[in-house]
Amino acid sequence: MKRGLRYDFGLQALMLIPVGVSLNVVGYQLCTILKLPVFIDQIGTYLVAMVAGPWVGVMTGFLGNVVNGMLNPVAIPYGLVSMSIGLFAGFFSRFKFFNHLIGIIVACGILTIVSAGTAAVVTVFMFGGITGAGTDLVTAAFLAAGRQLWDSVFSTNIITGTINTILNFAISYLVVKRIPPRFLVKLNYGVPYISKEVLKHG
Amino acid sequence: MANPIDKWYPSTKLMIVLTVIIVSMFSTIPLVQYVLFGFAILLSLCSGKIGRFLNTFFKSIFVIVLFIFLVQVFIVKNDDSQPIWWFIGYSQIGLDTSIGLASRIVAISSIIIWFFQVTSVKDIVAALEKARIPKKVTFVISATIQLVPQMTKLSQTITDAQRARGIETEGSVLVRMKAFIPMMGPLVLTSIQQTDERVLTLEARGFSAPIRKTAYYSMKKTALDYMIVIACLLGLIAYFVGGPL
Amino acid sequence: MSIIELKNVTYQYPLDSEAIIKEIDLSIENGKVYGLIGNNQAGKTTLCNIMRGFIPEMFLGELTGTVMYKEKAIQQYNIGALAAEIGYSSQNPFTQISGVKDTVEEEIAYGMENIGISPEIMEQKVQELIELFKLEELKEKNPFELSGGQKQRVALASIVALDPEVVILDEPTSQLDPQSTEEIFEIIAMLKKQGKTIIVVEHKVDLLAEYCDEIVLLEDGRIVKNGSAHQVLSDPDILEHGGALPQVSLFYLKHLKQNTSVPITMAEAIRKLMGGVSQ
Numbered sequence: 001m002k003r004g005l006r007y008d009f010g011l012q013a014l015m016l017i018p019v020g021v022s023l024n025v026v027g028y029q030l031c032t033i034l035k036l037p038v039f040i041d042q043i044g045t046y047l048v049a050m051v052a053g054p055w056v057g058v059m060t061g062f063l064g065n066v067v068n069g070m071l072n073p074v075a076i077p078y079g080l081v082s083m084s085i086g087l088f089a090g091f092f093s094r095f096k097f098f099n100h101l102i103g104i105i106v107a108c109g110i111l112t113i114v115s116a117g118t119a120a121v122v123t124v125f126m127f128g129g130i131t132g133a134g135t136d137l138v139t140a141a142f143l144a145a146g147r148q149l150w151d152s153v154f155s156t157n158i159i160t161g162t163i164n165t166i167l168n169f170a171i172s173y174l175v176v177k178r179i180p181p182r183f184l185v186k187l188n189y190g191v192p193y194i195s196k197e198v199l200k201h202g
Numbered sequence: 203m204a205n206p207i208d209k210w211y212p213s214t215k216l217m218i219v220l221t222v223i224i225v226s227m228f229s230t231i232p233l234v235q236y237v238l239f240g241f242a243i244l245l246s247l248c249s250g251k252i253g254r255f256l257n258t259f260f261k262s263i264f265v266i267v268l269f270i271f272l273v274q275v276f277i278v279k280n281d282d283s284q285p286i287w288w289f290i291g292y293s294q295i296g297l298d299t300s301i302g303l304a305s306r307i308v309a310i311s312s313i314i315i316w317f318f319q320v321t322s323v324k325d326i327v328a329a330l331e332k333a334r335i336p337k338k339v340t341f342v343i344s345a346t347i348q349l350v351p352q353m354t355k356l357s358q359t360i361t362d363a364q365r366a367r368g369i370e371t372e373g374s375v376l377v378r379m380k381a382f383i384p385m386m387g388p389l390v391l392t393s394i395q396q397t398d399e400r401v402l403t404l405e406a407r408g409f410s411a412p413i414r415k416t417a418y419y420s421m422k423k424t425a426l427d428y429m430i431v432i433a434c435l436l437g438l439i440a441y442f443v444g445g446p447l
Numbered sequence: 448m449s450i451i452e453l454k455n456v457t458y459q460y461p462l463d464s465e466a467i468i469k470e471i472d473l474s475i476e477n478g479k480v481y482g483l484i485g486n487n488q489a490g491k492t493t494l495c496n497i498m499r500g501f502i503p504e505m506f507l508g509e510l511t512g513t514v515m516y517k518e519k520a521i522q523q524y525n526i527g528a529l530a531a532e533i534g535y536s537s538q539n540p541f542t543q544i545s546g547v548k549d550t551v552e553e554e555i556a557y558g559m560e561n562i563g564i565s566p567e568i569m570e571q572k573v574q575e576l577i578e579l580f581k582l583e584e585l586k587e588k589n590p591f592e593l594s595g596g597q598k599q600r601v602a603l604a605s606i607v608a609l610d611p612e613v614v615i616l617d618e619p620t621s622q623l624d625p626q627s628t629e630e631i632f633e634i635i636a637m638l639k640k641q642g643k644t645i646i647v648v649e650h651k652v653d654l655l656a657e658y659c660d661e662i663v664l665l666e667d668g669r670i671v672k673n674g675s676a677h678q679v680l681s682d683p684d685i686l687e688h689g690g691a692l693p694q695v696s697l698f699y700l701k702h703l704k705q706n707t708s709v710p711i712t713m714a715e716a717i718r719k720l721m722g723g724v725s726q
Binding site for chain 3: 341349400402403405406409411412413415417418419420
Binding site for chain 1: 342
């Protein structure tokens with residue numbers, strides 16, 4: 001199967017983008033009901049990045065934030081975070097990191113740093129460190145303890161980021177493994193997720 | 203009850219948004235931001251959308267602005283912080299920073315909110331098609347906007363079905379989280395299956411046909427559109443020539 | 448002239464251990480209505496996908512044998528451009544909606560947009576089709592909000608809009624009430640009058656007996672019966688192979704114990720009786 005920027009956007013993959021965005025929205029809605037500083041709004045981005053690759057993952061992340069941005073423009077700059085998650089998760093999937101436990105741990109670690117980092121960059125530059133969500137309390141706590149702004153925001157994001165990454169990734173990974181093989185076979189990056197016994201028959 | 207502003211061409215309205223954003227980014231005095239905010243409110247009034255505008259605005263931006271004030275003014279330690287109580291201190295620099303930040307955010311966000319309230323996605327897509335944006339891009343946008351409400355409905359249906367089977371879905375945080383994952387599985391599976399079948403439907407409607415697409419619904423630019431765009435450009439030129447405020 | 452020709456076609460889905468379509472030879476002649484019958488795992492939908500060219504391109508897997516459309520290998524046609532030649536409608540009404548347009552009107556026009564029909568002609572055709580398929584009250588509604596049967600009618604209208612030469616319909620009336628079902632078959636008859644070739648997968652053999660020229664019975668991936676509607680639908684043997692008989696034929700075969708010149712529709716039976724009486 002050919003891969004890469006030019007080949008990843010077949011109709012099958014294109015159709016996954018709306019699915020990914022909708023999954024993100026469903027997750028986001030649960031978050032708002034729960035009112036915790038935990039965000040499971042990237043399940044769609046992870047899922048699509050895993051089976052359709054980095055570039056489709058980037059589009060999913062970006063579009064998700066634009067859709068949210070229609071009601072809350074603050075979400076738009078955070079598109080950078082979703083896009084970087086889509087990009088990295090897609091490449092990890094391509095290089096088969098998710099097939100074994102060590103790869104998963106390494107990937108999640110890097111994804112946490114990437115998402116926390118980009119989130120911190122956006123937060124500090126656009127909003128002076130404030131996001132308007134529950135995480136601000138954590139940030140405020142760090143600030144009150146005497147840390148500088150950059151530091152506090154980054155630390156906040158690392159802590160919540162770790163939880164977020166693990167949750168989002170775990171849910172999407174579990175779901176991907178459950179996708180029937182006949183669909184995975186058609187996706188550019190889906191084959192690694194089919195269990196070995198099924199592949200033997202073909 | 204169609205408002206004339208709804209009929210303005212999307213790129214015209216976009217031009218207004220860009221003008222506001224550029225002016226906002228280059229301004230340093232908060233007064234300009236207040237004026238821009240007032241401008242957005244005025245536009246919303248003329249568009250007949252003031253109610254929805256304020257509703258969306260308060261739900262989204264207000265909270266951030268409030269937090270920015272509280273944190274910058276009382277918590278961030280600047281050089282001139284005067285401690286009031288425990289870790290809470292008052293800082294004039296904080297106040298100025300927060301006013302500067304918050305006012306800019308308000309100005310930019312409010313014009314963006316206005317834009318999405320007066321421009322339907324259908325119009326945006328029609329304008330993109332006219333601008334020869336590739337079919338795949340406009341397709342993804344249209345499909346996404348249509349699919350999101352369908353998925354939310356589907357997730358609700360699945361949750362209802364699970365409740366009927368005895369799984370607890372309302373209540374404490376833990377209960378909700380536990381109900382979430384069994385809902386995700388069927389949701390994704392059903393969606394992927396439908397997506398798979400829909401790919402065939404789309405090809406059955408000629409999606410990949412290597413032919414220049416035509417449009418059943420299209421918009422036209424009127425003289426008014428051109429005038430507004432020119433007015434924006436002139437405004438920008440005047441702003442920069444007169445010296446950015 | 449056969450417009451679609453399958454020669455020794457065998458197909459196996461990826462990851463399947465067995466072929467689902469086995470050594471099929473089928474010749475679809477121009478201008479006739481074909482009924483495709485058989486029980487549920489027989490491979491009818493797969494066969495439809497093969498004839499439309501969706502298999503193997505969109506399903507991967509192994510296809511051996513040749514599939515010709517208008518005497519050219521079907522793989523040589525662009526899969527989207529083929530929509531203007533071969534119309535295709537599948538079973539699930541929900542997934543028949545493109546999901547890109549938010550009114551029924553636009554949904555019907557969508558296919559025409561893709562093949563570059565001018566807006567003026569599109570407007571006209573959309574109006575015609577809305578009348579033909581009785582969709583006037585629904586034309587401004589979002590296709591997702593329609594009932595299963597309504598969705599099916601919209602989907603059918605959308606493919607007829609492309610004016611294809613061949614129309615493949617996979618269980619087009621599964622969600623429709625008897626009245627709407629009759630209406631769909633009347634449209635099929637109308638399409639036949641326009642010279643189109645139609646392939647319908649259906650379980651309602653009574654209607655197939657009325658409207659089809661030829662019947663193909665599929666069992667376990669192979670064609671077990673292929674002949675004129677009259678031949679096949681009066682042959683009691685088809686009951687052993689997953690086929691069903693129209694009520695009239697069943698009546699003649701089982702109750703009247705008659706084996707020859709069995710009528711397959713009510714109208715035919717009545718004519719026979721009247722003919723008998725006048726003698």
